[in-house]
Amino acid sequence: MKILILKGNAPRHNYFASEIKQLNGFETLTLGFNRLSKSRLSNTFLKSPKTFFSRSTKYLFKFIRGWNSKEQVFFNYPLSTQDLVVDSFNSSSSIKIMKEFEPDILLAFGIPIISNKIISIPKYGAINLHGGISPEYKGGNTIFWPLYKGDINNVGATIHYMVKKVDSGKVISKVYPEISPIDDEFSVSVKTFKLATSEMVNIVNWIKCYNKKIPGSEQNEKGNLYLAKHRTFLVDLLGPLKIKNKLAKVFLKQRVKRFY
Secondary structure, X not given: OEEEEEEOOOHHHHHHHHHHHOOOOXXXXXXXXXXXXXXXXXXXXXXXHHHHHHHHHHHHHHHHOOHHHHHHHHHOOOOOOOOEEEOOOOOHHHHHHHHXXXXXXXXXXXXXXXXHHHHOOOOOOEEEEEOOOOOOOEEOOOOHHXXXXXXXXXXXXXXXXOOOOOOOOOEEEEEEOOEOOOOOHXXXXXXXXXXXXXXXXXXXXXXXXXOOOOOOEOOOOOOOEEOHHHOOHHHHHHHHHHXXXXXXXXXXXXXXEEOO
């Protein structure tokens, strides 16, 4: 059975790909993507200056707070690997590589929106790891927002099929990390991604065992879509203190909700 992995380039994404590639009985192909490439940054600026500056301030705060360094330590994985890195998953050359590989399953984590031409390639579906509980929190920064708002019961990740509409495909699993007053955005995020990666391993093994696609559960509610521009400089500045206050009396156990 063949698995196509599409991922970002942060340590969490590399950890995810590494865990999948260690599974027995699978042939894998991994394509990476650099979110901070010059072409992508310039295109974002030209398309939406507000989105560009929101993303810039987020990455600035993450740099100041040592996010990537701490993530490398937590996952024990470097920022980059020897995987094939492309400028765009949707380019004709990238799609050609994917089609020639003939994957049974496509797994995605930390990537931009991909075309239906890609989604339709794998036999058993394209499956995305979304850092957020969908449909309540679709889009970006969707672990941050429920923490910021104090909606702690909706902090986690959703593993779902990919469709044309962002984060709207049938849900396979939802994972919720353990949360306590000592946590912050970083610790909750990395615990969520580690738990979601483990659940993705379970899903892949299930598909191999039963040799069929998991039905999943429809997302019937419209939910909420969060964009990069919503996380402003002021929100990022006040975020850590606000999250600390929201978690002051929170004690939640780890849990997984499966639809298979």
